Amino acid sequence: MIRLLCLALATSNYVLAAESRETFDRSTQLPQGWQNGITGQGRAKWEVISEQSAPSKPNVLRQSGEATFAWAAKMDAAIKDGFVEVKIKPVSGHEDQAGGIIWRAKDANNYYIVRANALEGNVVLYKTVEGKRSSLPVKGRMFGYGVDAKVPSGKWSTLRVEFSGKLFTVYFNGEKLFEVEDETFSDAGGVGVWTKADSVTLFDDFVFAGKQ
Template sequence: MQRRGLFGLVGLVLADRQAEAQSQRHRVDFEGAPLGAPPPGFSIALTGGGPPPRWVVLEDASAPAGPKVLAETSRDRTDNRFPLAMLNGVSARDAALSVRFRAIDGQVDQAAGLVLRYRDDRNYYVARANALENNVRLYRVVDGRRIQFAGIDVPVPRDRWQTLGLRAEGERFEVWLDGRALFSSTDWTFTNAGQVGVWTKADSLTHFDSFEVEALR
């Protein structure tokens, strides 16, 4: 009886740990969202100037997780304009983020970004891939001012699905593209937990799919 009781206790502990692990992972693929409407479960924000963002769920038959994707569709060309879609109910300091993206068009920019430790629309970290410039950059946004602290020039093909990844633990940041580690850096500007989300710039028309978040602690 004691052994069965012990095994039962171990089973409960393992189940609790599995439930906790599952609660630390979030995946959004937009398949349950209505077409043409803002993404449910997200808050819309804007850094910089220009009109309010217009994030909507669109249909894209090429999307890896199904035909529905998220895109910012206003196509406004204000250069200092950064629309954000922030996932509600998730806050993390140390986390691994990834998103599938397809850069479709944009004359000012063709950008896809991941946001971490978001305090408000003027303070956060963002890892950004740019298909127009063929580079990947890591920024801190402080009081609305975007400051690069790491990056690399690397091909970011237009009109092809790719995966951008960002991992942060303490002051250390790592950025990935299609499973390949591109660079790492350190920064201590934002040390508290904050929201996570996706980001773009100016007139970028970028499709997003399979947004994943794993809280590391």
């Protein structure tokens, strides 16, 4: 279900005009305007399924295929500055148990991504350029690999990124974790969700808004 909430939310010196929420409850297909694909090799398997633990019942979006990176996105969202938030539940995976958010997506090979990984116990922000992913340093640190965080397997967590210009702010379960600055992608683009390798991950309550 998508609903538009008219609001005027002042945050980080910009105003968000409307919020869109997707709860994946209207049908068993990907929502209208959404696309899915992979970056790299493999095969994605995105399904809208019934899930007893869903934060907004009855359905969730599940990715259970195996691919270098699998993504599903609303590519026509055309958001430059704003936020994206989603609830994630890592279910299984021997190589990875990851779920993330993509934004300013141009196509299958060019986008920003922040992901939480239950096996590694961290949250990391990357850029993917021409299909090659590279981590971006946390603001105030020259080196390092994201931020350590308790990412539970088999439980729901909330991941959020706010983006304005070159500044990105990452939150996990309501706590601000870190900021990143980067100018690789400055134009508006699509927003969506992402997994890696053999991760089986559930998503629900996908919320986003752009600058007015």
